[in-house]
Amino acid sequence: MNIGIDLDGTVADNLELLVETLNQHCGKRLVGDEIRQYDLCKTYCISEEEFIELMETKEEEIIVQSPVVPMAREYIEKLAGQGWQIHIITARHPRYHEITRKWLERNDIPFCGLHLLNSHNKLQTCQNLGVKMMVEDNIHNAYQLKAGGIPTILYEAPHNRYWSWQGTRCKTWKEIYQTIETKLDK
Structure with missing residues (x-):
């Protein structure tokens, strides 16, 4: 999954x-x-x-x-170790594909797909990949993904803290991991 x-x-x-x-x-x-x-x-x-x-x-x-968000590596490794297919889906421009891949590898972040879209519109990519859950910090992306039927965890950040969100909001990667474990069956 x-x-x-x-x-x-x-x-x-x-x-x-x-x-x-x-x-x-x-x-x-x-x-x-x-x-x-x-x-x-x-x-x-x-x-x-x-x-x-x-x-x-x-x-x-x-x-x-850029450093790694605290505990992101450890919990992404746990998810990958349990058989989840990790797709990194980012609005970065595709010209940064190689340095992004190297950054992920250097920081031991497991992933099976790396998708640089040069767009904040991630819905079609998530649908095409059959994504069962998306972790996102951009509130506007989260609204779009949720409206398109993609369950989305909003990772709290200063820029989304004061926005209303009628879904799951997590402050830590431990909370993200626990939410995925609770809400999704492989």
């Missing part, structure tokens, strides 16, 4: 690196816990074009330097 897992903010703990990069670029002093929305352009009052241009010069560095 297949489980989908988002990458940035769910497995790769990149928020502080993103905030640091944007702080330097915009002359601000925010910390990750102050980010109240997923759209960093609104938080930093910059255009999408300016954000894209900045990421073209900094994103690879952020990808390579």
